[in-house]
Amino acid sequence: MTEVVITGMGATTPIGGDLPSTWEAMLAGTSGVVALTQEWAEPLGVRIAATLKVDPSEVIDRVKARRLDRSAQIALIAAEEAWKQAGYGLGEDNDVDPDRLAVALSSGIGGLHSILDNWDNYRDKGPRRVSPFTIPMLMANAPAANVGLLVGAQAAIQAHVSACASSNEAVSLAVDQIRLGRADVVVAGGTEATIHALPLAAFNQMHALSRRNDDPEGASRPWDKGRDGFVMGEGAGVLVLESLEHAKARGATIYGTVAGAGISADNHDMVQPEPTGRGQASAMAKALRESGLEPSDIKHINAHGTSTPQGDLTEAGSIRRALGDATDDVIVTSTKSMIGHLLGGAGAVELIASVMALRDRMVPPTINLTDPEEDLPINVAANVKTPLPAAGDLAAINNSFGFGGHNVAVAVTNANT
Numbered sequence: 001m002t003e004v005v006i007t008g009m010g011a012t013t014p015i016g017g018d019l020p021s022t023w024e025a026m027l028a029g030t031s032g033v034v035a036l037t038q039e040w041a042e043p044l045g046v047r048i049a050a051t052l053k054v055d056p057s058e059v060i061d062r063v064k065a066r067r068l069d070r071s072a073q074i075a076l077i078a079a080e081e082a083w084k085q086a087g088y089g090l091g092e093d094n095d096v097d098p099d100r101l102a103v104a105l106s107s108g109i110g111g112l113h114s115i116l117d118n119w120d121n122y123r124d125k126g127p128r129r130v131s132p133f134t135i136p137m138l139m140a141n142a143p144a145a146n147v148g149l150l151v152g153a154q155a156a157i158q159a160h161v162s163a164c165a166s167s168n169e170a171v172s173l174a175v176d177q178i179r180l181g182r183a184d185v186v187v188a189g190g191t192e193a194t195i196h197a198l199p200l201a202a203f204n205q206m207h208a209l210s211r212r213n214d215d216p217e218g219a220s221r222p223w224d225k226g227r228d229g230f231v232m233g234e235g236a237g238v239l240v241l242e243s244l245e246h247a248k249a250r251g252a253t254i255y256g257t258v259a260g261a262g263i264s265a266d267n268h269d270m271v272q273p274e275p276t277g278r279g280q281a282s283a284m285a286k287a288l289r290e291s292g293l294e295p296s297d298i299k300h301i302n303a304h305g306t307s308t309p310q311g312d313l314t315e316a317g318s319i320r321r322a323l324g325d326a327t328d329d330v331i332v333t334s335t336k337s338m339i340g341h342l343l344g345g346a347g348a349v350e351l352i353a354s355v356m357a358l359r360d361r362m363v364p365p366t367i368n369l370t371d372p373e374e375d376l377p378i379n380v381a382a383n384v385k386t387p388l389p390a391a392g393d394l395a396a397i398n399n400s401f402g403f404g405g406h407n408v409a410v411a412v413t414n415a416n417t
Contacts, residue, residue: 002179006412007209007252008086008240009352009401010078014233014339018081022339023356026364027093027385031217033231040197046209048216049195050233050340057143066223068146068194069111069135070234073328073386075143076150078236079105079187083151086240087252090150098154102183103147104174105238106159106166106190106345108402110140111200116196143191155183161344163402164304166190167237168347168410172261184246188240189348200232206271210307220341221368222305223380225313230306233340237348239355254390256355259293259395261410262286266405273311273401277318283407284322284397295326295396298389298411300363300396301378302354305334307339313373315399320377331388333381337367347400351410354396358414 009019014032016022025032032050037236041047056073065073080090088094114137121129136142141159148157156177160170167190174188195308203209210229212219220231243380247254264282288295304315320327335353342349357363362385369382394414401407 003173003243003244004178004241004258005090005247006258006355007242007247008080009255009355011064011237011352012052012054012074012077012083012348013235013349014050014215015053019352019415026335026338026353029338029365029367029383031215032366033219033340035213035216041133044197044200044204044239046200046204047213048231050231050328051195052234054125066135069137069142070374071107071111071191072143072146074193075105075147075191075238076191078238079147082238082240082269083187086162089244094152096185096340098152100155101151102155102177102186102402103144103153104160104188105144105147105159105184106161106170106344107140107143107192107260108161108166109192109194111138111142112194112196112199114138116198116373117203117218121286134250141299145191147187151187153187153241161252163404164343164346165400165402165406165408166342166344166347168351168398168400168408169408170264170408171239171348172263172408175258175261176386178241178243184243186237186241188241189236190345191236192343192345193234194343195232195234203232208308218368220307220337222337222366223373223376224369225314225371225373227309227312229308230336231340233342235339235342235349237307237352239352243270254360254415256340256415257413260287260291261411262290264407266407268405271403273314275314277314277321277403279407280315280318280399280401281321283409284399287397287409287411293411295323297353297395298323298326298330298397299394300354301330301332302396303332303334304399304401305366307336316376316378327378330379331363331381331386332378333363335364347408348400351398351412354398354412355405357388358394358396361390361394363388
């Protein structure tokens with residue numbers, strides 16, 4: 001199959017406004033979870049979230065920002081960073097054939113702020129105060145479309161919606177576009193911005209969120225006995241993917257290879273994972289099979305690891321089920337302990353973290369793991385960064401699982417492979 005490589009990456013997260021600052025903070029075990037101070041947060045049972053470290057208003061032109069939902073704003077920030085890191089220019093400086101350039105970028109929920117803010121305007125001030133940009137702002141495909149406009153993509157612009165598995169699935173389908181010969185370059189990833197009273201109230205009613213309002217930085221604690229739910233986060237991650245032939249022809253720096261992906265469905269429940277982890281293990285096994293990797297080749301897993309009571313245990317079991325005894329040599333982490341759960345943007349940011357871990361041969365910690373579950377069948381990088389083997393080829397898996405039973409695992413290898 002056509003080899004698909006990573007030539008650019010960009011991110012804006014609760015712990016950094018770009019990829020270098022985000023990665024530095026991850027390795028340092030920095031938490032981006034804060035107490036919410038907005039007036040609307042006061043009556044909520046949950047008053048913590050992982051908000052962006054750098055607000056998009058500090059980066060994007062104010063006039064342009066008014067025509068974009070927050071989710072699209074941060075997608076553009078991450079995409080421009082990735083595009084420039086890949087060595088491409090914008091506008092007249094863009095030398096990519098637009099008919100061979102595609103976008104695959106997801107959002108699990110989409111333009112939530114635009115929907116709710118314009119409803120408030122309609123209710124309080126009447127229909128004439130509704131923005132004429134409301135529809136193109138609230139569409140779930142708006143971030144993808146705006147990134148397409150940014151880079152000049154004409155091969156395809158796709159927006160995949162699979163809840164919290166959305167951006168990992170977008171990456172896997174971007175790889176398919178290149179392997180099928182439909183594009184040479186695909187800008188892929190995901191974004192989410194849903195820190196708002198309604199989703200927080202709704203997730204809280206489901207008892208899905210941590211209620212550690214008095215300890216924001218300690219609230220997200222995957223695999224810890226004291227975990228009580230995930231922490232809502234916001235952010236975006238974008239990767240530039242190319243065929244190896246195309247990347248070599250232009251002398252691009254290659255940061256890693258997307259070796260394969262696996263997709264499965266639990267067919268069990270809308271919100272609860274299938275308790276045996278059968279579907280999750282199937283996705284990992286499919287990723288190994290497609291990539292031609294053996295379980296023993298995997299040295300690192302960036303887990304879905306949301307900090308929910310059942311979800312963490314199910315995933316730990318599914319990893320052991322997929323990799324068998326090879327699990328003993330795998331270092332697992334959950335970067336959600338630091339950045340919270342970015343929903344549709346989670347997979348892309350965590351895939352970037354996986355690539356960076358292979359590049360630097362260092363796994364970021366799972367923070368707040370002070371009282372681990374007994375008999376965990378996985379090795380977690382608890383509280384401190386953990387080195388990977390100092391030499392040789394490396395491979396990692398990034399897991400994303402979403403409401404509706406969506407399971408996606410993406411396997412990546414380092415640039416030496």
